[in-house]
Amino acid sequence: xxxxxxxxxxxxxxxxxxxxxxxxxSLVIVCTIFANLSEVQSPVIGAITFFFYFSIxxxxxxxxxxxxxxxxxRRTFGFLLLIMLLSFVGWLAVVIYNxxxxxxxxxxxxxxxxxSLLNRRVKSKNAT
Numbered sequence: 001x002x003x004x005x006x007x008x009x010x011x012x013x014x015x016x017x018x019x020x021x022x023x024x025x026s027l028v029i030v031c032t033i034f035a036n037l038s039e040v041q042s043p044v045i046g047a048i049t050f051f052f053y054f055s056i057x058x059x060x061x062x063x064x065x066x067x068x069x070x071x072x073x074r075r076t077f078g079f080l081l082l083i084m085l086l087s088f089v090g091w092l093a094v095v096i097y098n099x100x101x102x103x104x105x106x107x108x109x110x111x112x113x114x115x116s117l118l119n120r121r122v123k124s125k126n127a128t
Contacts, residue, residue, distance in 0.1 A: 008071055014059040015119065023116040026056045030112055034105040053108070057115040058082045064118035067126075085111050 014022050029049050036045045062078020069077065089110055093103045 004071070007075075011059050011063075011071065011075070014056055015063045015123070017060075017116070017119060017123075020116075022056050022060075023112075026053065026112040026116065027109065029053045029056070030105060030108045033108060034101065037101045037104070053112070054079060054082060057112055060115035060119040061085070064115070064122045067122060082111070082115070085114065 017023060029052050032045065033049050033053070036042055036049065058075060058079040058081075060078070061081045062074040062076075065081060066074045066077045086107065089107045090099060090104070093099045093107055097103065099107075
């Protein structure tokens with residue numbers, strides 16, 4: 001089995017999100033990021049949680065907005081859209097009030113929830 005087919009199978013698992021497993025995993029990752037930023041401050045934990053957060057939510061957004069594109073462009077545009085969403089919501093938090101650890105966690109939670117809801121909306125629209 002080659003690497004691209006593994007990525008396609010993983011992407012399919014994330015997009016299906018049966019029983020909200022990946023949505024819950026994304027929210028647990030945000031809690032882990034919060035704990036790491038406030039107490040542990042480990043770069044290794046930060047890098048691992050960053051990778052999984054971006055993988056899950058980038059695939060959600062890629063599927064929601066770029067469903068008809070090829071897998072490479074869907075993932076790439078999903079990751080870029082995730083970066084733009086994080087930047088915009090983070091900018092709002094900075095404008096409204098200072099961005100600290102708690103507000104950064106809220107930004108991550110809002111974007112993760114939005115990504116999951118958009119994925120569910122597109123999935124339910126295609127099912128009917």
